[in-house]
Amino acid sequence: MDLEQIIQATKKQMPLSRWEHTLRVRDMALELAEQQAEIQSHQVELAAILHDYCKFWSDEQLVAWIQEKSLPEELLLYNKEIWHGPVGAEVAREKWGVLEEDVLNAIRYHTTGRPNMSVLEKIIFLADYIEPGRQFPGIDEIRKWAKLDLDQALLQSLENTIMFLIRRKQKVYPLTFITRNYYLDRVKENSKS
Numbered sequence: 001m002d003l004e005q006i007i008q009a010t011k012k013q014m015p016l017s018r019w020e021h022t023l024r025v026r027d028m029a030l031e032l033a034e035q036q037a038e039i040q041s042h043q044v045e046l047a048a049i050l051h052d053y054c055k056f057w058s059d060e061q062l063v064a065w066i067q068e069k070s071l072p073e074e075l076l077l078y079n080k081e082i083w084h085g086p087v088g089a090e091v092a093r094e095k096w097g098v099l100e101e102d103v104l105n106a107i108r109y110h111t112t113g114r115p116n117m118s119v120l121e122k123i124i125f126l127a128d129y130i131e132p133g134r135q136f137p138g139i140d141e142i143r144k145w146a147k148l149d150l151d152q153a154l155l156q157s158l159e160n161t162i163m164f165l166i167r168r169k170q171k172v173y174p175l176t177f178i179t180r181n182y183y184l185d186r187v188k189e190n191s192k193s
Contacts, residue, residue: 003046006096010049014056021133022052029127032146036119047106047124050092054084062087078173079165085111112175113158115182122150129157136160151190155183 011019026048033039054062059080065087066075075083089108092098106124109117113125130143130153138160145153158180165172 003042003049006046007049010053013053018052018055021131022049024131024133025051025124025127028131029123032123032127032150033120035147036123039119039123043100043103043106043120044123046098046100047103047120048127050088050096050098050103051107051110051124051128052084052088053091053107054088057084057087065090074174078171082111082173085109112173113154113179113183114175115179117154117179119150122154126150126153126157149187149190151183151186155180155187158183 010022014022026045029044029048030041033041033044054065062080062083063076065071066073066083069087069090071086071090075086086108089104092104092107098104102118102120105114105118106121109121110124110128114121117125126142126146130139130146138156142153142156142160145156158176162172162176162180
C-alpha cells in the first residue's frame with residue numbers, strides 16, 4: 001500500500017474544493033493527534049485521506065456497494081450523505097488493502113459516529129467537522145474543546161448535527177442519536193471524577 005498512490009487516486013475521485021477539504025482534514029487530524037501518544041501519524045493520514053474517497057460516487061454506485069457488501073440496509077432509509085463512510089471503508093479494504101480495523105472504522109463512522117470510538121475515530125470525526133474551511137455557529141467552541149477534551153467536542157458536534165437536521169426537517173440516523181447519548185453519559189461521568 002503506497003500512500004502517495006492513494007493520495008493521487010483520491011484526488012482524482014473528487015472536485016478540487018473537496019480535495020482541499022481533505023487536505024485540511026488531514027492537517028487538522030495530524031494536529032489533534034499530536035496530543036495523543038498512542039496514535040500513529042501514518043494511520044491518521046491514511047484515514048484522513050480516504051475518509052471522503054466515495055463522497056462523489058453516484059447514488060447507484062453507493063447503493064450497489066451497500067447491497068453487495070451486506071452493509072446495513074437501513075442506511076438507504078436515511079440521507080445519502082452518510083453512505084460514503086461505510087462504503088469508503090469497504091473500498092479502502094478491497095481496493096487499497098487497508099486492514100487496520102481502527103483506520104477502517106475511522107472512515108466508516110466519520111459522519112455518524114458510534115459509541116466507544118477509538119481515539120483515531122474521534123480525531124477523524126472531529127477533524128472533518130472542525131477543519132478551518134468550515135464555518136457555522138458554534139464551531140469555534142468545538143475547536144477549542146477538540147484540543148482539550150475529545151469527548152466533549154464530540155458531544156457538542158453531535159448535538160449541533162442533530163439540531164441542524166431537525167431544523168431542516170430531515171431524519172437523523174439512529175446511530176447518531178445513540179452516539180450522542182453515549183458521549184453525554186461519558187462526559188457527565190468524567191466531570192464527576
